Amino acid sequence: MSMDVIEVGSAAPAAPTKAAAPAFVHLRVHSEYSIVDGLVRIDDVVAAAAKDKQPALAITDLANLFGMVKFYKAARGKGVKPVIGVDAWISNDDNRDKPSRLLLLAKNRMGYLQLCDLLSRAWLTNQNKGRAEIRPEWLEALAASSSTLNPDESQANGLIVLSGAHFGDVGTAIENGNLALAERCAQRWAKVFPGHFYIEIQRAGQPNQEAQVRHAVALGAKLGLPVVATHPIQFLSPEEYIAHEARTCIAEGEMLANAKRVKRFNQEMRFKTQAEMGELFADMPAALANSVEIAKRCNVVLTLGQPQLPNFPTPPGMTIDEFLVSESKAGLELRLVHLYPDPVKREAQRERYESRLKFETDTICNMKFPGYFLIVAEFIKWAKENGVPVGPGRGSGAGSLVAYSLLITDLDPLQYNLLFERFLNPERVSMPDFD
Known part of the structure; x- marks a missing residue:
């Protein structure tokens, strides 16, 4: 690296002061996080x-x-x-x-x-x-x-x-x-x-x-x-x-x-x-x-304060949004069969469940959180299949019909008039968190 050199003749007018180029950068520092030998805050x-x-x-x-x-x-x-x-x-x-x-x-x-x-x-x-x-x-x-x-x-x-x-x-x-x-x-x-x-x-x-x-x-x-x-x-x-x-x-x-x-x-x-x-x-x-x-x-730029979720694998030709909707619809159908064994009663209830499901999946996809729901559904499924106790749902997450459809929770939010907006709200963007 070359340093700037300013030559000024004896009769030349005074030149504006030029900031000195940096001469050194510390590349070796053990902070307090070097547990055994660092003391620097x-x-x-x-x-x-x-x-x-x-x-x-x-x-x-x-x-x-x-x-x-x-x-x-x-x-x-x-x-x-x-x-x-x-x-x-x-x-x-x-x-x-x-x-x-x-x-x-x-x-x-x-x-x-x-x-x-x-x-x-x-x-x-x-x-x-x-x-x-x-x-x-x-x-x-x-x-x-x-x-x-x-x-x-x-x-x-x-x-x-x-x-x-x-x-x-x-x-x-x-x-x-x-x-x-x-x-x-x-x-x-x-x-x-x-x-x-x-x-x-x-x-x-x-x-x-x-x-x-x-x-x-x-x-x-x-x-x-x-x-x-x-x-x-x-x-x-x-x-x-x-x-x-x-x-x-x-x-x-x-x-x-x-x-x-x-x-x-x-x-x-x-x-x-x-x-x-x-x-x-x-x-x-x-x-x-x-x-x-x-x-x-050395030019590393970190993105902080934004969720960084793993890429959830989806079937070929299907986006993660489409996969969430597909899995949610399939799961809802199984839940409806269990909730309403009578086909007539089931069809009478279908519209309000599907309307609620569409509202939730639209919100989840618009807020870029489909991967989170799919990831949680996957490890909850693993836990249930491997003898790890899983509760029926607590906190605001129990108000999600998508969570119920994906078998994350076992409480029907419509039966108990639970609000999805307490869990995920477009007006207050924050990472969802299942308890």
Whole structure:
């Protein structure tokens, strides 16, 4: 990224002051949602980034996206671009007690969905000593599969990946003096994420950090990989360091007063301004500029406050609205046969039931909730067939004839003069909720 340079001659009139281009974006932050080692409150770090005029900010909690929605809202509310990411544990089959780490940032919606999938699989199928670890082959599988949104694009293009600094396999190999292994690891990830993999460097008071930075930069130059500077934010200000140490001691079962305990953090791991980062990496402006470039590449837009229901499968050639109407009519017919065994009485009652059913299905379809009714009907059916007790209906949902027809409830709302509008009303649009 090139920086604007203004040259003013001695005799030239004064030019209007031009706002400085952003020099750095924080891409590595452990918030309070990093349960074992984070202390940063989301509102506070967003406010700090906005005060420092940083155009974007990433929250990258350890193996989770718990704070994502809160962060997304807070960042947009302060005019800061939210970058969604995670500090991910990566399984190490050579030593399961020593997993490596990669920083995964969602580049787009596809990348966000991939993060959700990878983390869910890690928590459900690959925990080790309380750590939810992503298998390397899961990431490699992304490169071999096409995007459902764009068949010509690899799924690996949904993520931007940072090497993890000294916690990643590249950094660990450098720290152990095995530069050949570091090169192989970097080549591996560069192959999986072509054009999306960065060598990550830090100067945050870690032991041997200058040797680590020197070898990492040389490796990036050798392999033609970009290098990006990050800073591990574990707490906001130096005054919070002791509180952070107490939190990590609780997580590790250690005593704060134990002088022999291993200290993994130091007072430098606080929020730093663009100016402070500029001083730290004055010799590597490109590494700072790449943090801004990465933030520009990450563009995830979330739709919040609107129901996001699964797509309910329907027969070929039939819309979900048509399927709801069809299932409701079929269910109503069975209910009428049960309620009015006498065909004559049944026909005498049919018009008021069908009129009510049409009113309800029209309302449900107009409010875009047919999928909700079909989904609830499906799991209620499963519950009844598998010995799970299901009540006859309670609350306003018992006033729905569609629910009665789909066997969600077992109360005839017309018999008891129950109102559908108490459950679903076009004048008050809200998600329906069966009790």
